Amino acid sequence: MANKRIFLIFATMALIMAIAYGIPEAMRLIDPPSATEPPSEVGYPEQQQQPDYLLDSISQAPGTSTIISEMLAQTDDSKPDASIMQPGVFMCEEARELFLATPRMEGEDVREYQEALARLGYHPGTADGIYDHEMSTAVEAFQKEQRLLPTGRLDIPTQSALVRVYEDRATPGRPREQDQEQDPDPDTGQDHSASPPNTIQSETRILINLYAHQLTVLINGKPHKTYPVAVGKKQTRSPLGEWKIVSKGIWGNGFGTRWMGLNIPWGIYGIHGTNKPWSIGTAASHGCFRMYNRDVEEIYRMVSVGTPVDVVGDHYLFYAKLPGTYKKGNRSQGVVTIQLRLKQLGYLNSRADGIFGSETENAVKIFQRLHGLPESGTVDTQTKNALSL
Template sequence: MHQRGDLQDNPWGICRTWVMNVKQGPDKQLMVRLAGLILVGLVMAVIFSSGYEDRARKRGEPTGQDDGFRIVELPAAPDEGIANVYDARSSIAAAIAPSQAGTGESRPLWAGGQGGSDVPEPLPQGAKAAETCSCGDLHRLWLEEPRMVGEHVQDLQEGLTVSGHYAGPADGVFGPGTDRAVRAFQTSAGLPDNGIVDMAVWMALGRICEPIVAASLKPSGDIIEASPDPGYGPGQAVWRAVLIDTSNLTVTLLENGKPVNQYRVGVGKPSTPTPLGYFKVTDKAAWAGGFGTRWMGLDVPWGKYGIHGTNKPWTVGQRKSGGCVRMLNRDVERLYSIVEVGTPVIITAGHFGALGSTRPRIEPGAKGSYVYAIQLRLAKLGYKHAGVDGVYGPATERAIMQLQRDKGLPVTGIVDMQTYQALGMSVMD
């Protein structure tokens, strides 16, 4: 049995003894016993939490850190529109500076890695953040522990390699070698050699790399040669269209059905593919930033996509975008000056129609080019209740199931090869 003096010096002993005594009481004290157990749990939680925070402070690591990424804070998202580009940039740069992280009204951001939120490029006018591709992301990067990692660091390393300042692997890890390359580039570009990759560094790197990339781009084997004869006389009306082929990474300007200009482009990653199908230009804008110097938006029903320039010209000719079509700034400026709002844009995946030769299995919940094409085909076959928005929702599922019943197929609501054939969408069709 504890002495009274011992219990006074040991609050935990007091709490434990009280609970044990309560357990031995009559049944009518059940609620009191439960309250005591809850109190013990709360006390233990506070003790363990305080101990963790103390250990973290002693090690000098920021609390809340996880998975090798650094948590910083951003101010509330700026208003949409081109007029906010420079104000938004300055506020973002200030917010993620190491000495100022976590100040003001904020929201969490993963700096570096691949899995978290991104530092946003100011959005195209009228676009919603959730619908816009990530092509405009220009992350602020620097050397720190734990190391910043991810595709944004890899993009930086590839650009520094093109500019001649980096000879290491593009491994996506911002280490000492990348830091030295950044400082060397900053010195050569007349920028402060502080090792911080900010908007000024990205912009300068893009300007220096663009002519190098332009000189190195080679046409694919089946690139279309521009026609010397435009096919129309002076004063004659000209019908224009833009043809984008994601299989050979080209964009071709057509006038009255004949190719007159062609450029190399970058398209979406496999995880964020460029939309396929028939669209039109809905809006145009000229600015500076991650989207390059020009933007031409497309009427893709399931998201905000467009044709735009880039300050990462070394990604042109690759499949690295968030779904948009990237062009060198000098090329997109030429196309921008010719293409008007309302111009048709056809995006294909080769010579087997807009969808190419691939027919993936499509299930409810999917969205994108194949769903959009399926819905168009359902409407043509008379299943108009499906809707045409590129999203495989309940209405589309009901239409597919009705089609499967009508054709004597297993009624699954899943678009497989038999269902593609019933829709008249097999490759040879």
């Protein structure tokens, strides 16, 4: 009987919490996250670097000119590694409904929305990451102007409207695509209905510069158009290397509108739209490349599965002192650094794809032989020193 009473008490408490906070928030109170995400840099349209100077920025970045010339000149007829699984759509951004609650809801996402609303002329109070009465009032004012139900809650429809209004300011005069395209081809991921004439048939590449926070589409070796992007923050840096698009998809529900997955072997990364347009032009993501939804919709039509994506410009990765030993079978950013160094020295001709395979092992052996080192094919301390890594 006592056990039954205890069960009824806990069940009643859970019901009260669910009514007061909503089921997702009640679950957060019962089982809170283990750690909060470190703050990210937030930018605004007026603060972003103009995209026309990407190639100048690249040429000025130390250690990148040789890599870029190799990237642009290289032809790659190799088959993709069969062991690399094509990732599905991966939601690498968090989205939760925010509202006035007791205790107050807090977080980095609240702070970002406070700054975004202030930038748009509303008055959410101090950008302290606390969803208080001032924040709720500012959200309600925004909802009224957008002809939404004025609840003071930052629900998904309100977040989507905020993204749309913010992008209107950031990219004036550029209408967003209407989602009237046909579904992508399930075999190739290619959206034929929306592709500009001759773009898919041309040699198209994407070049992302981590220094400049910019993405350039190259067609037949020439810059076609440049866009601002958000890249990985210090704690979760974007992967340097020579990748390919392996999947395409149409998103929705507040996560951005398009996804293009990359064949990075140690995680799921991609180029995608965002529900945080104020982060564009900064280091703010978990490693993916965020774009304005208008921009990602535009390049989505220009590329197909298999399009090369070269990520350059993070100087610390190229010249970092690498910890540990590297050998055949390893897959990591450290392997990319070794491959890029071997390519720069003329020992490796394949793409720097982060996979320590037979070609990389043979290149290491040749380097070791010519430098009087034991010909093991393993990048140990002696070999790293000889490579200046």
